[in-house]
Amino acid sequence: MDAKSILQNTFGYSTFRGIQEEIISHVGAGKNALVLMPTGAGKSLCYQIPALLRGGTAIVVSPLIALMRDQVEALKQYGICAEALNSSLAPGERAKLVRRIRAGEIQLLYVAPERLLLEETLEMLSHIQLSLFAIDEAHCISQWGHDFRPEYSQLDILIERFPGVPRIALTATADTPTRKEIVARLALGEGSVFATGFDRPNIRYEVTQKDRVFTQLVRFLNEQEEGSSGIVYCLSRKTVDDIAAKLGDDGFTAIPYHAGLDQQIRTQNQDRFLNEEGTIVVATIAFGMGINKPDVRFVAHIDLPKSIEAYYQETGRAGRDGLPARAWMCYGLKDIVQRKQMIDSSESCDQRKQVEHRKLNSLLGYCETAECRRKVLIRYFGEEREAPCCNCDTCLHPVPTREGLHEAQLALSAIYRTGQRFGAGHLIQVLRGGDNERIKRLGHDQLKVYGEGAAFSDNEWHSMLRQLVAAGHVKVDVENYGGLSLAPSAKPILKGEEKISFRIDPRPQTGAAAKTKKRAAIENAFKTDKQRELFNRLKAKRTELAKEQGVPPYVIFHDKTLTEIVLAMPKSKNEFLQISGVGESKLERYGSLFLGLLEETSY
Ligand code: ADP
Ligand code: ZN
DSSP, rough: OHHHHIIIIOOOOOOOTTTTTHHHHHHHHHHHHHEEOOOOOOOOOHHHHHHHHHHHHEEOOOOGGGGHHOOOHHHHTTTEEEESSSSSSSSSHHHHHHHHHHTTOOOOOEEHHHTTTSSHHHHHTTOOOEEEESSSSGGGTTTTTTSOHHHHHGHHHHHHOOOOOOOEEESSSSHHHHHHHHHTTTOOOOOOOEEOOOOEEEEEEEEEEEEEEEHHHHHHTTTTTTOEEEEEEOOOOHHHHHHHHHHHTTTTTTEEEETTTTTHHHHHHHHHHHHHHTOOEEEETTTTTTTTOTEEEEEEEOOSSSSSSHHHHHHHHOTTEEEEEEEEEEOHHHHHHHHHHHHOOOOOSSSHHHHHHHHHHHHHHHHHHHHHHHHHHHHHOOOOOOOOOBBBHHHHOOOOOOEEEEHHHHHHHHHHTSOOOOOOOHHHHHHHTTHHHHHHHTGGGTTTTTTTTTSSSSHHHHHHHHHHHTTTTEEEEGGGGGGGOGGHHHHHHHTSSSEEEEEEOOOOOOOGOOOOOOOOOOHOOOHHHHHHHHHHHHHHHHHHHHHHHHHHHHHHHHHHHHHHHHHHHHOOOOHHSSTTTTTTTHHHHHHHHHHHHHHHHOO
């Protein structure tokens, strides 16, 4: 069988996407590769097809045990012999699996790095024919990446122990230094890097100013179509618990997920998210690695993420199926202070802290940009884009900016004259001519700047100070409770030698004005009620089948495939096979059943 026949017969797709074909033939020929593609672009096929082509067993290294099951289930549905070797197996099951591995029966074997690195595992693998090693989430190998995992750094043992077996590393996020490090550590060699554009055109990026965060979140959730699933990321476990509970009170199906919860509850909550429609997971970043759910419709950040890489990875979990999805973030000055505090008080070495600060600053630049957000994002990953995307908030509602030298000077001199140690709250009081005890006691009502900024509201000053911090003109002294001080670049502004402009934040919308048109991505595909009804019937059948087999619904068929079935109304097995996402195995399993349903409705 060649690659194309496997794509069509086994996976049910008619053509390769982008550079999949090139990678598959490269790896199929026994060469190493680093594959850089955004989430949802189709990295998995880049190792799955070569694995089947080459014969023998492919070892897939994946960081989280709990999430391998999903991938294994999906492969089984395609009629591929895939298994996961991990600690969740009972001793009897494990012995049985080991026998099957030794007999060379397994085509794709998923393992966590720590298990692979056990001498016992390495020894076992040295006796069987291996097709390749696939190292998923390969950025975990990099010291300077954003998600370093020590066990990943020991994977170089594969070079020594299995010199003839090709290694294919895959990731959706890696800036240039991280890429170089992956290539070096895994000795992938020259000509091994395959990268596609990083753009995720179906994701709409939005960043909004934090005001009353819970209300803002609820407003955002209410804009979602009924039955949409999504993730809400928060920084702390406590926020996760609070927000999940409050959303529950408001009638949302919201479940918490963080590392402080019992393992059993975590697994249970994750399963609910995968298996039930319309579930919202409120989570810390402990959630999501390896989540393959294709129909996550939104990812909301109510706290600032760690870096652009982390943000891109987290938001990248939305819309893997290519249908419209939203990435929404809500942030304020407090978030910046908190993040800086976290970096400075961490145990890391100074060099590492510097890296983290740099990453945070790039993220702040993204948050405060008046440019197309997509341009800023993909530029960070080393690509340039000419045209604005028309699918981000700054494109859809261009951000007005205004010249702001005078206000900037007022703010900077307020910082300077109060001794460079006060936080935003006090400074704004001074600027607006606030009349309180503290101001009088400190004599700040005697300053030249006192009351000079009364023309601007609290919120407007918060916004300007935030932008001055984000632009690096003002430093946050984290040891001193977020006291603000001047950075060297503030000087030319104070002297009037440099221009400065501020973006004017849109006023947070309230009430009826906030109700934007709901997206109806899938429903729009249908012209008649009958089609919509049929789609729902197919979905119900899919849920029933999924329950029976104990797998998530999308493992059976994606929404996209169901949509195509409704539109094409196949009448025979042959026509059913033409539907994207239907291969031979799925035809055999579900063909007659679905064809039967279609026949019933056409009368
Ligand atoms: P990634 O690992 O890059 O995030 P996946 O490998 O999970 O992405 O693929 C994303 C989705 O795209 C999956 O549902 C997959 O079945 C689908 N897909 C991959 N390649 C193709 C293709 N050539 N044609 C159609 N669909 C594809
Ligand atoms: Zn844009």
